[in-house]
Amino acid sequence: MLGFVARRLGLMVPTLFAISLVSFAIIQLPPGDYATTLVSQLEDSGQTVDTAQLEAIRERYGLDQPIVVQYWTWISNIVLHGDFGQSFQWNQPVADLLSSRLPLTIVLTLSTVLFTWIVAFPIGLYSAVRQYSWGDYVATTVGFLGLAIPNFLLALGLMYIALTVFDADVGGLFSAEYEEAPWSLARFADLLGHLWIPVIVLGTAGTAGLIRILRANLLDELHKPYVVAARSRGLSETRILFKYPLRVAVSPFLSTIGWVLPLLVSGEIVVSQVLSLPTTGPLLLRALRSQDMYLAGAIILLVSVLTVVGTLLSDILLARMDPRVRLGIR
Amino acid sequence: MTDMEFTGSTLTAAGPAVPPLLELSGLRTEFATRDGLVRAVDGVDLRIPPGSTVCLVGESGCGKSVTARSILGLVDPPGHVSGGHIWWQPPGGGERVDLAAYGRTDPRFRRIRGQQISMIFQEPLAALSPMYTVGDQLGEMLRLHRGLTKAEARDEAIALLKRVHIPRPEQRVDEYSFQLSGGMCQRVMIAMALSCSPDLLIADEPTTALDVTIQARILDLIAELQADTGMSVLFITHDLGVVAEIADEVAVMYLGRVVEHGSTEQIFTDPRHPYTHRLLRSVPRLGSGRQRVLPTVRGQVPHGARRPSGCAFHPRCDHAIAGVCDTVDPAALDGGDGHEVACVLYDDALRPDGRTLPLTVVEPEPVAEPVAAAVTGDRPPLLEVRDLRMHFPIRHGLFGRTTGQVHAVDGVSLAVRPGETLGLVGESGCGKTTLGRCIVRAETPTSGQIQYRAGDGDPVDVTRLTGGALRRYQRDVRTVFQDPFSSLNPRMTLRQIIGDPLVTHGIARGSELTDRVAEMLRKVGLSPDYLDRYPHAFSGGQRQRVNIARALILGPRLVVADEAVSALDVSVRAQILNLLRELQDEFQLTYVFISHDLSVVEALCDRVAVMYLGKIVELADTATLFTAPKHPYTEALLSAVPVPEPGRRTRRTRLSDDLPDPVNPPAGCWFHTRCPHAVAGLCDQPGRPPVLDTVAAGHDVACLRHAELDLTGVRTEM
Ligand SMILES: Nc1ncnc2c1ncn2[C@@H]1O[C@H](COP(=O)(O)OP(=O)(O)OP(=O)(O)O)[C@@H](O)[C@H]1O
């Protein structure tokens, strides 16, 4: 097991390096550099540029240096000082900007994963064990609907229901009075009150997918010879189900940890807009539109790194579950 | 006869009748399928006396497995036990219980399963969960049924593994099924089955997936444990050699019924049912020499949903009486000696005048065939393999470093003569398939040469061929694969499957292609009407015919058949072997026939090469190799084959199933770790590995002691 983790960690190094290169390349994509962009931005808005300040900026990002040195300055600032550069659009350090949003994105991600698991697991289990029962048909139908309804529609629907039935404005993750407040129990409760809609919206399609995967996997496993053999040894049905086929069938659950995050950031920007969520998705979109490249690069970098970490986590869990993965048997 | 109950007398009972341990009466198990209701078990009557071994035999699809599973309520939906009784006599006396009345998930079943009746299965690897260690799965049973603590269960698991002769049980107990060989897995299954000292062991083809050498050891083990514990065994197999080896009684099944039941002696020396006759005749017997035509059972088992009227066997029966057999459903009648048979010929009330008993089956004696002139070696070889090596790197670790080499083929030299059938035998993993794949250039060998003589020209080395020259070679040399089920693309019609090589080699298309495919279908004994059918509509034997047609459509000169009949039933196997023989004569084909089944090799091949760990250890013409082997490994292989004659249960050479690691083969003679004739200080000396020596004309052996050893083969007279 230790060897497996070490091997996976070792493989992460080149991956992370590649990610940083790509993020840096994205920062370099727009014509000109940060300084020229800043100048044109300021001039557009009729302000004058302080040459000394401009020099400082060139110095700070090593803009006069060869590209390799620029990359090195950028990445070492991030790794050593947590300095992701400056967002000119917000006129704030990128790090400050993200420190409020990234944790919320992670909270949303984890909540969505948990929601997906808690709902998908029992339903998938039920529809496999009671194949072709009416409950199975209901689950299957609901699952198809969940996959088919576009998320923004679901978001609008849920918001409408919340507004009319519960008389609550559930857009965003906080009510107005808690938006800027420091953390407290009340603020946390407020967060929970808002969180459920994005979680349901974001988790529905994944849940429906997982139900189908679990059902299919389990149905495959339930008729494997080792299940019959276990039954022939006199084990109870529950024990057989939970100990043997289920353990094989749940591996897709662990994989969700890896793929939910990028999904949240990329695919669900629309939902975040509709629900006006203070997560990183909308931020990225705006940053890209206004060529606020240090911000965009930072978000891409962080989300990619988190995805790699998530994949690593799910792989380690998978290896813990399945000795064939652990021992490298294909 | 459906609900007729047999009471009392059992076959082996000489004195007072012993009540049977298990008695099936009128058992029916049905499957509701799209093709209709399949009566897989259709009124089975069977008794298993205490302490004896009853073998259930019959062709594939006759309902043997379903019968076995019905006993323990293991038939999965859409199947269910729909009638009859399964009377089980619990140990220590008491009322007997009817297991047929229990539901599939009845908790009462759980006390019987694993404790009173255990079962082992055909695919030992698949029958163990890959997620838990062997010790975990064994211990689970012990804790559940015997109430042991976790620590006690572990100790007991080790003891059980030792009892089934697993080497190093303390380590094996913590390993996973996929780290063990097939033979080891089956031992683990047996250990599990025995852990609660059951009264009945049901073994459903437990050795079919294993090598002969391993099979012999597993059969020994079951016999040994049976002698220790006095349990009964219901043993399901289609291998009549195994039956002769282990059975006390034999029940022959056809289409969901037991059609004949008697002692092993009675079944083998005095078979009564015409089906039993045919089954016995269709087994190639070791020691009967090369045969011109193998007898077969005509036709094939009908689909389960289309049971013929009257006697279900009548469409295939040589003795069928028109007007009787197709209307009367014969009941099983006891001939007074405990030998039961269900056939109107044995029913005095139904047998027409003029038919006398006992039934004699007129069958041409199998003719041993003289070795063909083409084979004696006066013509230059078609193919010459020289010092061929195929090494596969084993990659490991972070960057896929090569940490070792599997020597799959390790210095093989051999010549294939035009028109001959060269057999290639050896245990699984010895490199037979890899050698075959190198010959057809599906694999590019690491080193060595394969000289091929196209037409009358000079030989070319095919290991170096590329592009068009390689494609031309691959037209001449084709393969027939092992598994008739997975080797055909389910989404292609026969026209596409068989015609595909014609298209890829740009030889024919359109109506010409159709004509050639139709012609080929006829040649392999299939109707051209099947052109547009998909493979799933065909039986295993028919699919293998399709495979053969695909191999022959390009008019090859050499065909490499890799375990081409191994997945087939005895009778179908004989049909396919006959077909291969006919086609060989018709198209002047040369075969390289790879098989682990020695009796099949003997029946078909002119010469045989025996492989061990990537090397050829003996090469000789078939008769010499089988009657006077010179290598201890050949001797061991031969003696492991069960012979379908109950009188010949003899003690024989047994090989351990601990094959050496092919990555680190032992020093000296690679066989010395298992060789019964090995001499310390000679065979294990690193400096002197034995090389292939010619000991007589056309007889090569790689053994240091071949001159002094007097080895036994199989006798030739029947
Ligand atoms: N799950 C199932 N659904 C439908 N039909 C089935 C099922 N299992 C078995 N059958 C049918 O039951 C009949 C008997 O099958 P069974 O497996 O008992 O044969 P067998 O004698 O054990 O053959 P083999 O030698 O190949 O193991 C066959 O016609 C088969 O098609």
Ligand code: SF4
């Ligand atoms: S009853 Fe008739 S068809 Fe059936 S086995 Fe006997 S002779 Fe053959």
Ligand code: SF4
């Ligand atoms: S050389 Fe020795 S170990 Fe090898 S086969 Fe001959 S007798 Fe056996």
Ligand SMILES: [Mg+2]
């Ligand atoms: Mg079977």
